[in-house]
Amino acid sequence: MRKNIVAGNWKMNKTLQEGVALATELKNALATKPNCEVVIGTPFIHLATVSELLKGSCIEVAAENCANKASGAYTGEVSAAMVASTGATYCILGHSERRAYYGETYEILKDKVLLALENNLKPIFCIGEVKEEREANKQNEVVKAQLEGSVFNLSAEDFGKLVLAYEPVWAIGTGLTASPEQAQEIHAYIRSLVSDKYGKEVAENCSILYGGSCNGKNAAGLFANADIDGGLIGGAALKCEDFKAIIDAF
Numbered sequence: 244m245r246k247n248i249v250a251g252n253w254k255m256n257k258t259l260q261e262g263v264a265l266a267t268e269l270k271n272a273l274a275t276k277p278n279c280e281v282v283i284g285t286p287f288i289h290l291a292t293v294s295e296l297l298k299g300s301c302i303e304v305a306a307e308n309c310a311n312k313a314s315g316a317y318t319g320e321v322s323a324a325m326v327a328s329t330g331a332t333y334c335i336l337g338h339s340e341r342r343a344y345y346g347e348t349y350e351i352l353k354d355k356v357l358l359a360l361e362n363n364l365k366p367i368f369c370i371g372e373v374k375e376e377r378e379a380n381k382q383n384e385v386v387k388a389q390l391e392g393s394v395f396n397l398s399a400e401d402f403g404k405l406v407l408a409y410e411p412v413w414a415i416g417t418g419l420t421a422s423p424e425q426a427q428e429i430h431a432y433i434r435s436l437v438s439d440k441y442g443k444e445v446a447e448n449c450s451i452l453y454g455g456s457c458n459g460k461n462a463a464g465l466f467a468n469a470d471i472d473g474g475l476i477g478g479a480a481l482k483c484e485d486f487k488a489i490i491d492a493f
């Protein structure tokens with residue numbers, strides 16, 4: 244059966260020292276194994292130190308991005324192989340901030356997903372509509388195009404290694420959360436798309452996380468739904484007690 248996962252996304256926050264302090268606090272707070280898988284997504288420079296620090300703990304580490312090229316003359320980029328060499332096991336890809344601010348197209352993301360998989364990283368692939376699209380009731384079309392554009396080229400075996408994260412852009416960092424009903428409705432739709440493409444078993448095994456102003460207060464209501472298998476957490480992942488409260492929702 245699919246896993247429940249709570250994944251943090253630190254974004255561009257925390258110096259190395261602050262990140263080490265937060266990871267240490269989390270490790271101590273989660274000394275008793277929680278009822279879900281826990282992942283923290285950190286900036287590239289934290290990955291090696293944080294992965295080493297969390298070795299043997301129940302917390303997995305994710306990069307927030309990787310390059311769309313394997314290696315070579317791409318100044319400033321960080322490859323999937325480099326990410327994997329730090330001990331990180333996941334890679335967040337297709338986050339709406341990457342799509343909006345760094346021009347990440349379906350094609351670029353397709354390459355990133357392939358490279359992450361080739362390097363044994365599990366992609367947390369983000370999809371979701373912007374406010375205008377939700378207002379025009381186009382959210383289903385949008386997530387379908389995002390899946391078709393970047394991940395429905397994969398074999399069933401490779402698709403099975405992905406975690407999906409539905410993140411309505413209007414809910415990210417805004418304090419506006421999708422209601423549990425709104426989230427469940429589109430999560431069920433996303434799972435039906437996976438089922439149509441790869442069959443029922445792959446769909447049933449696919450973890451679909453919700454992201455967008457998820458916090459200790461609303462997490463339990465969201466996670467109680469049949470098709471919501473956890474959360475991708477931004478703001479509330481930056482403080483140990485806030486993040487722990489979300490984990491404790493399971």
Ligand code: PGA
Pocket residue numbers: 252410414415416417454455456457475476477478479
């Ligand atoms: P938020 O961010 O929890 O701060 O809304 C979620 C995300 O962007 O992954």
